Each structure stands twice: as structure tokens, then as C-alpha cells.
Amino acid sequence: xxxxxxxxxxxxxxxxxxxxxxxxxxxxxxxxxxxxxxxxxxxxxxxxxxxxxxxxxxxxxxxxxxxxxxxxxxxxxxxxxxxxxxxxxxxxxxxxxxxxxxxxxxxxxxxxxxxxxxxxxxxxxxxxxxxxxxxxxxxxxxxxxxxxxxxxxxxxxxxxxxxxxxxxxxxxxxxxxxxxxxxxxxxxxxxxxxxxxxxxxxxxxxxxxxxxxxxxxxxxxxxxxxxxxxxxxxxxxxxxxxxxxxxxxxxxxxxxxxxxxxxxxxxxxxxxxxxxxxxxxxxxxxxxxxxxxxxxxxxxxxxxxxxxxxxxxxxxxxxxxxxxxxxxxxxxxxxxxxxxxxxxxxxxxxxxxxxxxxxxxxx
Amino acid sequence: xxxxxxxxxxxxxxxxxxxxxxxxxxxxxxxxxxxxxxxxxxxxxxxxxxxxxxxxxxxxxxxxxxxxxxxxxxxxxxxxxxxxxxxxxxxxxxxxxxxxxxxxxxxxxxxxxxxxxxxx
Numbered sequence: 156x157x158x159x160x161x162x163x164x165x166x167x168x169x170x171x172x173x174x175x176x177x178x179x180x181x182x183x184x185x186x187x188x189x190x191x192x193x194x195x196x197x198x199x200x201x202x203x204x205x206x207x208x209x210x211x212x213x214x215x216x217x218x219x220x221x222x223x224x225x226x227x228x229x230x231x232x233x234x235x236x237x238x239x240x241x242x243x244x245x246x247x248x249x250x251x252x253x254x255x256x257x258x259x260x261x262x263x264x265x266x267x268x269x270x271x272x273x274x275x276x277x278x279x280x281x282x283x284x285x286x287x288x289x290x291x292x293x294x295x296x297x298x299x300x301x302x303x304x305x306x307x308x309x310x311x312x313x314x315x316x317x318x319x320x321x322x323x324x325x326x327x328x329x330x331x332x333x334x335x336x337x338x339x340x341x342x343x344x345x346x347x348x349x350x351x352x353x354x355x356x357x358x359x360x361x362x363x364x365x366x367x368x369x370x371x372x373x374x375x376x377x378x379x380x381x382x383x384x385x386x387x388x389x390x391x392x393x394x395x396x397x398x399x400x401x402x403x404x405x406x407x408x409x410x411x412x413x414x415x416x417x418x419x420x421x422x423x424x425x426x427x428x429x430x431x432x433x434x435x436x437x438x439x440x441x442x443x444x445x446x447x448x449x450x451x452x453x454x455x456x457x458x459x460x461x462x463x464x465x466x467x468x469x470x471x472x473x474x475x476x477x478x479x480x481x482x483x484x485x486x487x488x489x490x491x492x493x494x495x496x497x498x499x500x501x502x503x504x505x506x507x508x509x510x511x512x513x514x515x516x517x518x
Numbered sequence: 519x520x521x522x523x524x525x526x527x528x529x530x531x532x533x534x535x536x537x538x539x540x541x542x543x544x545x546x547x548x549x550x551x552x553x554x555x556x557x558x559x560x561x562x563x564x565x566x567x568x569x570x571x572x573x574x575x576x577x578x579x580x581x582x583x584x585x586x587x588x589x590x591x592x593x594x595x596x597x598x599x600x601x602x603x604x605x606x607x608x609x610x611x612x613x614x615x616x617x618x619x620x621x622x623x624x625x626x627x628x629x630x631x632x633x634x635x636x637x638x
Contacts, residue, residue, distance in 0.1 A: 192615040199600075200624055204631060363562055366541050366589025377562060384565045466556070468547055476625075478545040480558075488592040517615060 157185060160499075164193055170267060171513030173487075175502070182498050187491045194517040202477040207233045208308070208440050210474075215302045217481070218515045221260035221459045223293075223303050224253055230306040231387070232454040232465040237308065245310035245437065246388040247430040251323070252296065252305075254419040254426075255289050258330065260459035261412045262286040264510045265337070268409070271507040272350045278341065285333055288326055295322070307437025314435045320427055327420050334417055341409075351406040355493045355505035358403055365489040368482045369461025370411040371509055375403035381457035393425045405508040412510075449475065458482055460510055483515035520571050527581055529570065530557065534586050537561045538568055541587035544594065546574075546601045548627045553601060555580065559587075579604035600625040 157178055164174040172193035178186040198217060202210040214229040215222035227249060234241060266282035269275075290300045295316055297303040305312045341347045357367070362375035372379055380397035382390045398414040400407035452467045461482030468475040486509045494505050521529050542558035557570040574580065580597075582605050583590045594605050595614045602623030623629060 195615045197624060200629075200631075363540050364588045366587070379562065379565070462542075464543060464558075466543070466545055466558075476547045478543070478547075480543040484592065485589060488589065492588075 156180075162502075164190070167270075170507070170511060173511070173513055173516075175506075177499065177502065179499055182500075184494050184497050184499060184502060187494045187502065189487055189490055191487065191513070191516050194513050196518070198518050199477050199479060202474050204473065206473055207236075210477075211306065212302065212304050215304060216514060217479070217518060218458065218460065218483075218512050219301070220263050220512050221256050222301065223256045223305070224260075224456065224458045225463070226304060226306045227253060228454065228456040228458065228463045228465055230308065231456065232452050232467050234308055235454055236450065236452045236467060236469045239309045239438075241388075242310045242433070242435055242437075244314075244431050244433045245435040247426050248311050248315055248435045249306070250388050250390065250393070251315075251423050251426050251430070252293065252311075254423045255293060255323075257459045258416050258419050259286045259289040259293075261416050262289070264412065265409075268507040268510075269341075269347070271503045272347060274341075274344070274347055278337070281333070281337070281340075285330060288329070292319075292322060292326055295319070307440070310435050310437030312437065323423065323427060327423060331417070331420055334413065334420075338413065348406070350501070350504050351409060351508070352404060354405045354501045355497060355508065356402070356404045357489070357493050359401075361492065362403065362489075365492055366485050367461075367489045367509075368485060369458070370398075370408055370415065371461065371486050371489070373398060374400045374407035374411045376401040379462075381455050381462050385455050387456065389426065389429070392429065393422050395422050395425075405504045408508040408510075460512065460515065461486060479518060481515045481518055483509075483511040483513075484518075487511045487516050519568060523572050523574065523578065523580070526570075526572060527583065527586070530559070530583055530586050533559055533568060533570070537563055538566075541583075541589045541593070542567070544590060544597055546597055546603065546625075548601065548625065550627055552576075553603065555597070555603070557583070574603065579606050581605075582607040584608060599623075602626065 157180055160177045160179060162175040162177060164172045174190035176188045177184060198213055201213060211226050211229055214225045217225045262282045263286055266279040269278035293303065294300050297305040297313060357375050359376045362372050362377055376399060378397055378399050383397050395418045398411045398418060400410050450469055452469065455462060455464045463482055464480035466478040490506060490509060494502055497505060538559045538561045540560040540562045542560050544557050546553050546555045553574040555572050555574055559568045559570060580603055582594060597603055598605050599614055600623065
């Protein structure tokens with residue numbers, strides 16, 4: 156006999172307002188239907204009715220775990236539309252801040268994920284505390300802890316402070332030590348292993364067919380990273396390896412993110428060494444000349460959750476059409492295929508390992 | 519690549535057989551006199567992308583491509599909700615993102631906006 160269980164929309168393990176209607180046969184999942192849209196604000200429509208740079212702060216709210224990554228995606232699209240040259244130092248500043256943002260986002264994920272697994276509080280407090288140190292650093296640079304709005308056309312709003320390099324290196328050394336500790340703690344932990352290994356397996360072909368992206372795709376053995384395959388800024392000059400796992404289970408998805416944080420540390424160190432002196436400031440908002448011609452722009456960025464893409468048709472003052480490809484949206488749509496056949500208790504291990512941010516899903 | 523509506527399935531099948539196996543996004547643009555629908559498709563081997571475009575007149579429907587690309591599921595539902603395009607060959611029971619009745623296709627240019635908008 157089949158049973159139907161409702162989960163959410165307000166539930167600690169759904170990472171926001173997500174409702175799941177789960178059909179069960181005994182303890183085995185037959186089907187999961189995600190009900191989304193509780194956070195839908197119509198950002199694409201809003202952007203059509205605002206001047207180009209007025210929308211930047213809207214875009215940050217799309218992903219509250221990594222706001223800077225989204226504002227960078229949007230500003231990059233506007234830059235491309237207007238044909239604005241980005242200053243060399245600004246490229247490095249952006250890469251450094253974005254990689255810090257990626258680590259912060261993955262740490263937030265790790266703490267929430269371990270909470271979902273019943274790995275209560277130790278990992279949660281550790282990861283949250285270390286994320287806080289990164290937020291402190293970003294606050295030193297931008298003056299804000301959550302929504303930075305520090306991307307400007309052609310550069311950033313505020314250059315790095317004088318003692319940034321020293322602070323950043325100190326923090327990176329500390330994080331490197333901590334990540335080793337995390338791994339020792341988690342990968343020898345029977346609860347964590349039991350609840351992630353061989354849970355929610357997504358095979359390579361299925362991952363491609365379902366269109367999943369980012370760490371979820373790489374955990375299934377597909378070597379695709381926008382930073383490598385469609386390089387932007389200065390990623391070509393920096394040394395890093397996209398992290399790929401073959402197994403495709405929850406543990407592989409954890410491992411990819413863990414390794415990615417370590418790669419980000421390498422990236423930041425590299426970028427700090429190579430960063431040239433000079434000016435990184437972007438244009439003041441009043442001096443922006445709008446694109447006159449109607450044209451189409453496609454911009455891709457590797458957001459912490461996967462590949463973000465903006466397709467924009469430009470008009471004189473404001474975007475004629477702005478389409479956002481949100482990584483969480485498509486990752487969440489794969490949930491019902493991955494969860495089929497799993498045990499009910501494993502649903503949150505699977506959902507958590509997909510790392511959806513509901514604001515990003517609903518837009 | 520610009521194609522006709524009738525040859526959509528055939529062309530997408532050809533593409534997917536020749537290695538273009540990853541659907542990045544389906545989206546549309548409302549040009550008032552017609553709608554342009556765009557399928558972003560990628561070859562995961564050599565990372566090349568193909569953009570399949572087609573024009574739709576008002577009231578015309580689209581065939582579903584879910585047989586070829588499983589990931590089209592949510593994109594098609596989003597498309598039919600946001601632009602009011604009917605999708606042939608699949609039954610969509612429930613709205614995905616919008617939770618309000620009465621007003622349809624918010625991403626159309628004709629959708630009331632700002633002071634034109636009246637609730638209820």
C-alpha cells in the first residue's frame with residue numbers, strides 16, 4: 156500500500172521554503188514531487204523595468220549563500236552588452252573575492268548538510284565559525300557582511316584595503332589546517348559515512364540527461380567547469396584542477412565540494428601573488444552610457460552551486476529580456492529521479508547534497 | 519540555427535545523436551508580433567554549444583522535447599507558465615512557480631505592470 160507524506164514547506168531540512176510530497180511504499184520512496192515557487196519574485200520581469208545597474212542588488216538576493224557570485228554574473232552581462240573593458244587589477248580582485256565567496260558558500264552548505272544528517276552541532280558550529288571569519292574579511296573590503304553590491308562596470312566599487320594580503324594569507328593558512336581537521340572528523344565518522352556512501356547514486360549518463368550542473372555534475376564523473384571550459388577573467392593564468400569524482404553518491408558530492416574549497420585556497424594564493432598594482436575601481440553609476448543597439452548577450456559563470464548563465468536581449472535603457480539559468484533550479488528538478496528507490500530517511504541526505512538555495516530555484 | 523516549428527523534434531534528435539547531449543536552458547523572448555523560443559544545447563565532449571531558435575505566432579503550441587532531453591521537464595513548464603505557450607504531448611497539472619490564478623503569462627510584454635496592474 157502506498158503512503159503519501161507531506162514535508163515542509165517550513166522544515167529545517169528543506170533549506171528554505173520547499174514542499175515535498177513523498178509517495179512511499181513501506182520505507183522506500185516511489186516518487187517525490189517538489190512544490191516550489193514560494194519565493195518567486197519575478198526577478199526577470201523586474202529587471203526589464205529597471206535601468207541596467209539598478210538591478211544589481213536584486214540579483215544578489217537570488218542566492219543568499221553566495222550573493223557576490225550572482226552580482227558578478229549580472230554585471231558581467233551588462234559589461235559585455237556595453238563593451239566595457241575590465242581593468243586588469245579588477246579581474247584579480249574579483250577572482251579573489253569570488254573564491255572567498257565560494258569557500259564561504261560551501262562552508263554554509265557543509266554545516267547545514269551535517270545538521271541534516273544528524274551529525275548535530277560539532278560540524279555545524281565549526282563550519283559556521285570559519286565561514287564567519289571569511290565574512291569578516293569580506294566586510295573589511297566591502298563594508299557589508301551579506302549583500303555586498305561591490306561590482307561596478309569595469310571594476311569594483313572599493314579596492315582591497317592595504318593590509319588585505321596579510322590578513323588573507325593568515326586566514327588561508329588557518330582554513331587549510333581546518334579543512335584537514337574536517338576531513339579527519341567526517342571521513343572517519345561512522346554516522347557520516349553510513350548516511351552518505353552509496354546513497355542517492357546518480358550515474359554519469361543520467362547526470363548529463365537530467366542536466367544537473369556544478370559539483371553535482373562533477374561528482375558523477377563529468378569533467379565540466381566553466382572556469383576551465385569557458386575561461387573568464389584570469390582563470391586561465393591561475394593553476395587549479397576541476398575536482399571530479401566518479402561514484403555519484405552523496406559522499407562524492409561532499410568530496411567534490413571539500414576538494415573545491417582546497418582548490419579555491421590555491422587559486423587565491425596564486426591570484427594574490429600575480430595581482431598587479433594599479434587601479435581597480437569601476438565606473439561611477441552616473442557615468443554609464445547605455446548600449447544603443449539591440450543585441451543579444453550570453454554570459455556564463457561558475458557559481459558555487461553550478462553553472463549560472465544569463466541570456467540578455469538589450470534595449471536602450473534597460474534589458475528587453477533577461478533570462479537567468481539558475482543552477483539550483485535544474486539540480487532540484489533531478490531530485491525525484493535520484494531519490495526513487497531510496498529510503499525515506501535518506502531523502503534529506505540526497506536533497507542536502509544537491510545544495511539547493513530556494514531563492515535561486517524560484518527567482 | 520534557425521528552424522521551423524514542425525522540424526523541431528527531428529533536428530533536436532539529430533543533434534542529440536551527434537553528441538549534443540546536454541540541454542542548458544530553454545527560454546523565450548517576446549517580440550510582441552511573435553515569440554522566439556531558444557534551446558541552448560551543449561556537446562559535453564568538446565563543449566561546443568548550439569542555439570536552436572524558432573519563431574512562434576500567438577496561440578501556436580510547442581511539441582515537448584522531454585523524450586530527447588529529460589531535463590526539459592522544468593524548463594517547459596516554466597516556459598508555458600511564463601509565456602503562456604501550450605506544450606503538446608504532455609500533461610502539466612500544476613503550476614510550477616506561479617501560485618495565483620486569473621493573470622497569465624507574466625513575462626509577456628502585454629502583462630500589466632506598475633500602475634496598470636490591478637489585483638484580483
